[in-house]
Amino acid sequence: RTDGTGRSGRVLILGIETATVKAGCAIGGHEGVLASAHSGKAKRHAENLTPAIEFICGQAGIELGEIGLVAVDVGPGLFTGLRVGVATAKAIAFGLRVPMIGVSSLDLLAFPVRFSNRLIVTAIDARRGELYYAFYRQVPGGVQRLGEHQIGSPDDLASQLLASPDEILLVGDGANRYAEAFEGLAKVELVTHDHCHPSAESLVQLAHARALREEFERPDAIEPIYLRRPDAEINWSVRDAR
Numbered sequence: 333r334t335d336g337t338g339r340s341g342r343v344l345i346l347g348i349e350t351a352t353v354k355a356g357c358a359i360g361g362h363e364g365v366l367a368s369a370h371s372g373k374a375k376r377h378a379e380n381l382t383p384a385i386e387f388i389c390g391q392a393g394i395e396l397g398e399i400g401l402v403a404v405d406v407g408p409g410l411f412t413g414l415r416v417g418v419a420t421a422k423a424i425a426f427g428l429r430v431p432m433i434g435v436s437s438l439d440l441l442a443f444p445v446r447f448s449n450r451l452i453v454t455a456i457d458a459r460r461g462e463l464y465y466a467f468y469r470q471v472p473g474g475v476q477r478l479g480e481h482q483i484g485s486p487d488d489l490a491s492q493l494l495a496s497p498d499e500i501l502l503v504g505d506g507a508n509r510y511a512e513a514f515e516g517l518a519k520v521e522l523v524t525h526d527h528c529h530p531s532a533e534s535l536v537q538l539a540h541a542r543a544l545r546e547e548f549e550r551p552d553a554i555e556p557i558y559l560r561r562p563d564a565e566i567n568w569s570v571r572d573a574r
Contacts, residue, residue: 343400343543346385346424347535350377350417351409351437352456352505357384358532359392359399361540365533367391377416385424399428401548403539405530406434407557408464408481409456414556422551431548433539436557438466438481440530441504443538445523446475451498455506456530458483463506464559465489474541483559486513493520503527 342362349356355377356370367388371380389396404421407414425432441454452468452475465482468475486506490513493500500520505528507514514520 343540344394344398345401345403345536345539345543346396346399346421347403347532347539348381348385348417348421349405349437349440349530349532349535350381350413350420351405351407352413352529353410354505354529355381355384355413355417356532357381357388358536359388359394360533360536365536366394368531368533368536370532377413381416381420396424397428399424400430401433401539401543402428402430402551403433403435403535404554405437405440405535406554407437408458408483408559409437409530410459411558414558418554418556422554425551432551432554433542433547433549434554435535435538435542436466436477436481437530438464438504439475439477440534440538441527442466442468442475442477443534444527444531445501445503446470448501450501450521451496453489453493453500453502453507455489455502455504457504457506457509458559461485462560463489463504463510465504465506481557481559486510490514490517493517505529 344361347358354372358368359366369384369388402421402425404418438454442452449470455463455465458464462483467478502520503523507522
């Protein structure tokens with residue numbers, strides 16, 4: 333089949349996730365995730381992504397032409413990784429003439445712990461001593477983000493957590509990197525092993541739920557979420573100032 337519905341007549345989703353140092357891709361649909369691959373090699377997303385997509389197509393026993401929807405992590409996250417992931421996802425979607433769905437990296441972090449009745453806080457390492465973070469509540473069928481994505485120092489986030497009356501579940505590689513900032517916060521549990529990075533499996537699952545609601549996006553409408561300028565641009569600004 334080359335109509336994007338796969339052998340079962342249901343849409344097949346390719347998920348591409350490159351917002352952090354651990355990048356991945358996955359294929360799935362109404363039957364769940366059929367195949368996935370992840371790599372923890374930082375700064376090598378561009379050379380690893382295409383072979384990984386070919387690998388999971390082989391593992392799932394499908395042709396790339398059977399994909400009916402491309403989902404991508406749109407950040408916030410590491411600038412270069414996001415550019416690679418979004419550009420690759422758009423190229424595939426344009427080539428196959430299929431729609432896309434963009435999902436926030438912080439939403440992806442919250443998804444695996446959606447059954448917690450605590451306030452869920454996700455935090456991704458933004459480098460330069462900062463974090464990208466967001467707050468979530470459990471709702472029927474998943475979690476809901478409370479407000480916009482934020483960027484700030486670990487101490488900024490710790491102050492917000494300290495002021496909250498809730499029991500808190502803190503998730504993400506950023507929270508783990510700056511764990512000392514959250515030590516001593518009695519109502520905060522830091523997840524230190526699992527769920528530290530957004531996953532391509534979660535991306536496929538979230539995209540499938542949105543596809544059922546027909547929340548599709550045109551490839552040219554997908555844009556990465558940048559909460560600040562890229563590091564290279566900041567460095568040039570500093571040089572100009574000098």
